[in-house]
Amino acid sequence: MIELSAHDHSFCIERVLSDAKAICAEKGVRLTDQRQAVLRILAASHVPASAYDILNQLNKERKEKGEAMLAPVSIYRALDFLLQHGIIHRIESRNAYVACNESPNGHHSHGEATIFLLCDQCGRAAEFQSESLGGLIETIADKARFSPNAPVMEIRGLCEECQKLQSDA
Template identity: 85%
Template sequence: MIEMSDHDHSFCIDRVLADAKAVCAEKGVRLTDQRQSVLRVLAASHVPSSAYDILNQLNKERKEKGETMLAPVSIYRALEFLIQHGIIHRIESRNAYVACNEGPDARHRHGEATIFLLCDKCGRAAEFQSESLGGLIETIAGKVKFSPNAPVMEIRGLCEECQKLEGNG
C-alpha cells in the first residue's frame, strides 16, 4: 500500500502530538519519549501501520543514531497506552493502527460512533465521528440489552484520488 506524496504531514504530526500531550496532561499520565515516537510514526501517514511497521521504522532511525534497538513488546506497550487514552485507533480488519484525527474533544463525546473509510488501493484511512450512527447503534443494542463499548465501523472502498487514477472520479 502506498500513500500519495503531495501531502505535508508535518502539520498532522504537530497537531496529533499536541492533542496527545493535552489528553495526557488532563488525565495526569505521562506521554513518554517512546510513546511520542510511536505516535509520530503513526501521525506521519494516513495509512494504518502494523506494530512491526512501527518497530522497523523506529529501529531504522535508532540504528542511524547508534542507539539500541527496540523490542516488539515495547511497541505493543506504547500502542496499548495510546489506545487506552483514545490517542490512536486500531483498524481491526488490517491489524494496524492509525493516529486519531478528530482531536481531543472527540474523545469525550458520548454516544458517537467512529467510522473509518479505508481505501483498498492506497491503504489510506479517513476517520469520522457520527452522533446519528452512535444513536442508531445504541437503539439497536438497547433492544437486546447489549452495552456497546467501542462502536467502530470500517467501510472499504476507493478514496477520491484512487478513483481519479482509475478514471472513475
C-alpha cells in the same frame, strides 16, 4: 475530519502531538519519549501502520544514531498506552494503528459512532464521527438488551484520488 487528498503532514504531526500532550497532562500520565516516537510515526501517515512497521522504522532510525534496538514488546506497550488514552485507534480489519484525527482534543463524545473509510488501493484511512449512526446502534442494542462498547465501523472502498486514477487508466 481529514482530507483524503495529499497534504502537508507536518501540520498533522504537530497537532496530534500537542493534542496527545494535552490529554496526558490532563490525565496526569506521561507521554514518554518512546510513546511519543511511536505516535510520531503514526501521525506522519494516514495509512494505518502495523506494530512491526513501527518497530522497523524506529529501529532503522535508532541504528543510524547508534542506539540499542527496541524489542516488539516495547512497541506493543506504547500502542496499548496510546489506545487506552484515545490518542490512536486500532483498525481491526488490518491489524494496524492510526492516530486519532477526528476530534480537536482526542475525546470522542459519548453516543457517537466512529467510521473509518479505508481505501483498498492506497491504504489510507479517513476518520469520521456520526451521532445518527451512534443513535441507531444504541436503539438496536437497547432492543437486544445489549451493552455496546464505543462502536467503530470500518468501510472499505476507493478514495477519490484512487477512483480518478482508475478512470484515467
